Amino acid sequence: MKFEYWLKRQGKTIEHIIKKNQIGDYEALSLYCKSLGLVPPEKSDVNILFKVKQQSPKIVASKKPVQKTKRKYTKRKQAGKNN
Numbered sequence: 001m002k003f004e005y006w007l008k009r010q011g012k013t014i015e016h017i018i019k020k021n022q023i024g025d026y027e028a029l030s031l032y033c034k035s036l037g038l039v040p041p042e043k044s045d046v047n048i049l050f051k052v053k054q055q056s057p058k059i060v061a062s063k064k065p066v067q068k069t070k071r072k073y074t075k076r077k078q079a080g081k082n083n
Contacts, residue, residue, distance in 0.1 A: 003038045014041070014049060025050055 007014065023029050026043050033040035 001038055003033050003041045006036070006038050014046065018049060 007017070017023070017032075018029065021032060023032060026046055029046060030040040
């Protein structure tokens with residue numbers, strides 16, 4: 001069975017399979033496909049995904065802690081407190 005057909009039947013994408021199974025290169029993907037009895041996709045089609053994954057470092061923005069504001073009471077509750 002072809003890998004592309006299997007992906008359609010499973011409702012998954014190649015990116016999802018790579019991320020879920022922590023596949024780092026084409027050889028690992030090929031072994032994964034063979035273990036399932038699938039014909040692996042062509043190397044030229046899949047290498048693009050691995051190159052993009054390696055070249056794009058994640059930029060993490062520093063987050064400032066958000067201060068919680070005091071809870072404001074409504075006029076009805078404030079009036080009830082004074083009585």
